[in-house]
Amino acid sequence: MIPEALKNELKARVAAAVTNREAAVDVMKRLQAHYGWLTDEGVHESAEILGMTTLQVEELATFYEMIYRRPVGRRVIHVCDSISCWAMGGESLMAHMAGHLGIGVGETTSDGVFTLLPCCCLGNCGEAPTMMIGDTLYGRLDSARAGQLLEEERAAVMGEMEGGR
Amino acid sequence: MEQVLFRHNRPGRCVTISEYRAGGGFLPLEKALREMSPDQVQQRVIDSGLRGRGGAGFPTGKKWSFVPRDLPGPRWLICNCDEMEPGTYKDRVLLEANPYLLVEGMILACYALGVEHSFIFIRRGYETAATNLARAIAEARGAGLLGENILASGFSCDIDVHLSAGRYICGEETALMNALEGRRANPRAKPPFPAIKGLWGGATVVNNVESLANIPFIIAEGADRFRSLARIPEASGMKLFCVSGHVRSPGCHELPLGIPLSEIIDDACGGMREGSSFKACLPGGASTPYFTPEHLSVPMDFDAVARAGSRLGTGGVVVFDQNTCMVRATLNLVRFYARESCGWCTPCREGLPYVVRLLEEIEAGRGSLEQVALLQEHVRLLNHAFCALAPGAMGPVDGLLRHFEEEVVEHVIRGRCPFN
Numbered sequence: 001m002i003p004e005a006l007k008n009e010l011k012a013r014v015a016a017a018v019t020n021r022e023a024a025v026d027v028m029k030r031l032q033a034h035y036g037w038l039t040d041e042g043v044h045e046s047a048e049i050l051g052m053t054t055l056q057v058e059e060l061a062t063f064y065e066m067i068y069r070r071p072v073g074r075r076v077i078h079v080c081d082s083i084s085c086w087a088m089g090g091e092s093l094m095a096h097m098a099g100h101l102g103i104g105v106g107e108t109t110s111d112g113v114f115t116l117l118p119c120c121c122l123g124n125c126g127e128a129p130t131m132m133i134g135d136t137l138y139g140r141l142d143s144a145r146a147g148q149l150l151e152e153e154r155a156a157v158m159g160e161m162e163g164g165r
Numbered sequence: 166m167e168q169v170l171f172r173h174n175r176p177g178r179c180v181t182i183s184e185y186r187a188g189g190g191f192l193p194l195e196k197a198l199r200e201m202s203p204d205q206v207q208q209r210v211i212d213s214g215l216r217g218r219g220g221a222g223f224p225t226g227k228k229w230s231f232v233p234r235d236l237p238g239p240r241w242l243i244c245n246c247d248e249m250e251p252g253t254y255k256d257r258v259l260l261e262a263n264p265y266l267l268v269e270g271m272i273l274a275c276y277a278l279g280v281e282h283s284f285i286f287i288r289r290g291y292e293t294a295a296t297n298l299a300r301a302i303a304e305a306r307g308a309g310l311l312g313e314n315i316l317a318s319g320f321s322c323d324i325d326v327h328l329s330a331g332r333y334i335c336g337e338e339t340a341l342m343n344a345l346e347g348r349r350a351n352p353r354a355k356p357p358f359p360a361i362k363g364l365w366g367g368a369t370v371v372n373n374v375e376s377l378a379n380i381p382f383i384i385a386e387g388a389d390r391f392r393s394l395a396r397i398p399e400a401s402g403m404k405l406f407c408v409s410g411h412v413r414s415p416g417c418h419e420l421p422l423g424i425p426l427s428e429i430i431d432d433a434c435g436g437m438r439e440g441s442s443f444k445a446c447l448p449g450g451a452s453t454p455y456f457t458p459e460h461l462s463v464p465m466d467f468d469a470v471a472r473a474g475s476r477l478g479t480g481g482v483v484v485f486d487q488n489t490c491m492v493r494a495t496l497n498l499v500r501f502y503a504r505e506s507c508g509w510c511t512p513c514r515e516g517l518p519y520v521v522r523l524l525e526e527i528e529a530g531r532g533s534l535e536q537v538a539l540l541q542e543h544v545r546l547l548n549h550a551f552c553a554l555a556p557g558a559m560g561p562v563d564g565l566l567r568h569f570e571e572e573v574v575e576h577v578i579r580g581r582c583p584f585n
């Protein structure tokens with residue numbers, strides 16, 4: 001269950017929209033941020049807040065690349081596999097990330113920290129190869145820099161968990 | 166070189182509203198609201214020869230003129246900042262440096278079109294651009310440049326930012342309208358065209374970020390000045406070329422339309438990187454047929470690039486060197502489109518994965534000449550899809566077969582990729 005305050009905030013967002021549905025992506029994203037991924041419960045709550053059926057919400061949720069309908073780690077890593085990154089060594093970056101994390105593409109590390117996913121062009125093609133960890137974009141990556149970023153992010157996540165967040 | 170879109174830029178950070186205003190920002194808006202009628206604004210944009218920067222190159226003023234003046238009900242303007250076409254990052258660079266130009270351009274467009282409520286549709290991953298825009302919109306509102314009764318002119322309009330969640334098809338203008346309405350983003354049938362029946366059934370104009378950001382200059386400096394910025398007489402204005410791939414210093418540069426491809430690569434981007442020589446490029450994003458060394462002198466403008474057998478598209482130039490296998494590059498591109506297919510129509514949903522398989526077989530050395538012929542046939546067949554995504558996907562395949570047929574056939578004859 002989401003806190004009453006968040007529910008009210010989202011209801012206000014819906015009320016300000018031209019039609020309820022217009023706010024659907026915003027609502028799904030907020031619930032995803034709350035739960036870590038868009039849970040079944042989150043889909044039900046979205047539907048209720050938006051005045052839509054759960055099927056209508058599901059139809060949207062499954063359409064978007066960055067709405068997760070399955071559990072993901074605390075940080076989702078999106079590695080761009082589009083053309084400019086491909087030309088600049090994107091495939092070896094992805095292989096390196098998988099090796100470093102000890103998981104396959106699409107999987108989550110056993111400590112629940114990282115999920116590794118391929119993604120479409122991140123609009124950072126001039127600094128290829130590129131990836132996004134959480135909301136942060138990184139470019140001009142080589143395996144050393146990528147490994148270092150993973151360590152930093154892992155430390156940050158551990159800090160958050162200890163802080164009880 | 167004169168800059169239109171980058172003229173207010175500050176190194177390494179976003180310009181502030183006071184800097185933008187000190188540099189003449191929002192004067193075009195004042196001028197238009199004081200001295201010009203909506204029709205005059207529209208006419209000036211028509212006269213400027215501005216063509217859409219989102220990929221199709223449709224004349225912007227002409228698109229506006231399709232909205233009937235007397236149609237009842239609300240009308241809408243949507244700025245398209247979905248920018249997910251591989252190799253394209255110009256709108257991000259523009260908005261991270263200066264969101265005010267777009268805000269001002271949108272208010273001017275709203276004035277010309279009689280729109281009171283407009284949207285900026287922003288892709289996932291462009292959170293910095295979105296934050297800049299939210300700030301710019303709030304500041305403009307605070308300064309009386311946006312909202313009710315702008316600059317005491319009696320004209321009112323507002324801008325909303327809509328954040329998306331990542332899907333390339335949302336950039337197609339009718340799919341975008343569905344996405345904005347909170348529906349699954351499948352494209353809509355045309356006709357009715359958006360100018361008559363678009364967002365929530367109202368008359369709607371969809372324009373790219375860069376197209377709209379050019380409007381303040383056109384209003385301030387006039388149509389002739391804008392036209393004369395281009396390098397060749399048939400072209401008009403400047404263009405953001407965003408270069409990536411095997412050049413020495415990839416980057417996004419504002420250059421005159423009609424500039425030869427070689428100047429973009431050699432002068433703006435320092436030439437090819439160490440040890441690389443130019444083999445091919447996508448001249449305008451992932452959906453455009455390849456250019457080869459024989460095209461290096463082509464003037465980079467809409468019609469000239471089309472005459473040379475490709476499309477200017479988004480201005481995203483992706484450069485490949487001599488070590489690039491063009492079959493594998495094409496496979497990467499078609500895989501992107503197959504994954505991004507919205508699944509609405511059969512030719513695209515079923516056809517693109519089939520084309521991927523053909524290319525995989527050829528790349529793996531298991532291909533046949535019949536499969537090469539099938540590829541050729543699918544360039545034609547995929548024109549029958551419901552929207553422009555599938556024909557776009559076949560752009561690189563078309564280029565591959567026209568310019569690199571020998572390389573494709575070599576894969577078949579040798580039974581392996583010659584680059585392995």
Ligand SMILES: Cc1cc2nc3c(=O)[nH]c(=O)nc-3n(C[C@H](O)[C@H](O)[C@H](O)COP(=O)(O)O)c2cc1C
Nearest residue numbers: 217218219245247248336337338372373376553554
């Ligand atoms: C699959 C697909 C994706 C598109 N993505 C974008 C995009 O991200 N940004 C954009 O401005 N136009 C995109 N377009 C083109 C739009 O449909 C439309 O032509 C454009 O936004 C109009 O603006 P303009 O006239 O200013 O260029 C896309 C088209 C297709 C078929």
Ligand code: SF4
Nearest residue numbers: 507508509510513552
């Ligand atoms: S061509 Fe592809 S993207 Fe366009 S409507 Fe058909 S399935 Fe959807």
Ligand code: FES
Nearest residue numbers: 080085122124125
């Ligand atoms: S192709 Fe990877 S960021 Fe554009």
